[in-house]
Amino acid sequence: MLPSEYTRIFMTGATGYIGGTVMSALLSNPKNDTFEITALIRSAEKAPLFHSIGIKTVIGSNSDLDTLTSLASEADVVIAAADVGDLNAAKAILGGLKKQHEQTKKVPILIHTSGTGVLADLADGNFTADKIYSDLDIPKIETLPKSQPLREIDLEVVAADEEGYVRTYIIFPSTIYGIANTLLVSLGVQNRHSIQIPRLIKAGLARGQGGVIGKGLSLWPSIHIDDIATLYTTVFDAATEGPDETGHGREGFYFGENGEYSMGELSQAVAKLLFEIGRGKNPEATVFTDEELDKYFGIIGRLMGSNSRACAERGRLIGWNPAHNVNSLYASLKPEIEEIVAKQTT
Ligand SMILES: NC(=O)c1ccc[n+]([C@@H]2O[C@H](COP(=O)([O-])OP(=O)(O)OC[C@H]3O[C@@H](n4cnc5c(N)ncnc54)[C@H](OP(=O)(O)O)[C@@H]3O)[C@@H](O)[C@H]2O)c1
Structure with missing residues (x-):
């Protein structure tokens, strides 16, 4: 059993471009010595390298729904950054967070990854659209149909927050660019390239x-890889340190763009x-x-x-300041x- 001032973090996608950069940023958080981080990874050979920097690992994938549920049921904060189009995996994580709440009355945190692809139209390069969505304009975002990419999962996440057993924060990266250059890259466990x-x-x-x-x-919209990582860590800090002042649920959409x-x-x-x-x-x-x-x-x-077309305003309100x-x-x-x-x- 960990002392109560410890934060138990469970993360998926830690070997990925986004997840590895976010995990590396968490490792340099001033409060890192109070974090207990567990990563679900698919490759057993990478496990010892994670252990060498103090990260626990469980070998498995998004298909191991019971494992996702069990790991989420023991985490104060879940950061989901693996295969974000997987509805069943999202439901399994939410199931674990709900179980935890039912057993402990705690309200854990989910930082889920989506993408500004949710705003996509069918232009095929052939026209410029006028419609720009701000992440502060909730009614406009709520006009997006469930058929938009990733929207069904976002709605599932928001519904969980509304049930009250979890506080949810969704990060919407846009086109992320730049070659990742992180601690996890130097260990050889992380993908360096975007999509x-x-x-x-x-x-x-x-x-x-x-x-x-x-x-x-x-x-x-676009965002540098280091800046998307600081959006996650800014949201993480705000959600853990000032949950009442930090938008969550339907007010918890954080677009990641800077141009x-x-x-x-x-x-x-x-x-x-x-x-x-x-x-x-x-x-x-x-x-x-x-x-x-x-x-x-x-x-x-x-x-x-x-x-x-996205305008990232919510993260800036809590101190996010992209550098690129x-x-x-x-x-x-x-x-x-x-x-x-x-x-x-x-
Ligand atoms: N890069 C962007 O510009 C961008 C923007 C918005 C949204 N996204 C989305 O965010 C997610 C992560 O993106 P990324 O750029 O970090 O991709 P990435 O570098 O390919 O990383 C994907 C991560 O997810 C893991 N993963 C993939 N499928 C999995 C599964 N079925 N079960 C468990 N783990 C699985 C990978 O593990 P392995 O190392 O074992 O393969 C890796 O850790 C993707 O779903 C992507 O579509 C990306």
Whole structure:
């Protein structure tokens, strides 16, 4: 049994780009010596490396619903950052938090990961949408139908908060960029790369020419990996230290953005860089065919060609102050390309 001033944290996705960066940030929290952190990880060979920095591990996945429930039932704070589209896993975590509340009357905390993909339209790159969602404008967010990406899970999480057995906080990362450079990366247990921009680069490399989705007119918000990690830790600090002053449940949506980019400008920048290193036939991006979108992007293509226009205000109200803007996104492309190319040639 831990002393009562200890905070028991259970985390999923700790070997991932987001989760590993968040866990590394938690390890440098001034209160770290009062944390007892447990990570659910899929690869047993990484367990000793986690143990070497004081993290407990349980081997399993989001499919091990009983394990998720059991671990959540023993945590003061759950941070969910693995495969965020898994409704059953979210329900299993909520089930464990509910069980804990029923047994102890405590109200644990869930910091769940969603994404600004919830705002996506069907632009396929072909138009710019006017609609911008602020995370403070709850009525506008509540107009989003359940059919929007990840929305059903967000609603499940909010409903749990409304039942009163858990305080829920949902982080909505936008396009995260930048190569992760963390303690967990240095241990060799964490993925360093994001999803959307590496996918665009890899598609350009594979077809020998940078490409663009549709007319390139759609807009997305973006956030540097270190800044999304500080959004999680800002919410963590606020939720644990001032639960009554910190929005949760339907008032607990925290968008992660610090500047928009257009699909067209991003694609042109990638195409130009690929051309400069001799991996693109032309410095101008050419339009991906439907076959190429299927082949290189799968379901992510629809998302990447959509408009997702978000204004992150709630996190800033509790002290979140992202350090990087969209210029950093463009500056991140060259090192990202160089690392992807180097990996492909080794
Ligand atoms: N990167 C972005 O820009 C962004 C933005 C918004 C939302 N998201 C979403 O946030 C989640 C994490 O993103 P990420 O960029 O950190 O991805 P990532 O680097 O691929 O990390 C995914 C993490 O989840 C774990 N995982 C995947 N499937 C699992 C399963 N079935 N059971 C247990 N663990 C599982 C992975 O474990 P292994 O190491 O064993 O594979 C890894 O720890 C994803 O669902 C992603 O779609 C990402």
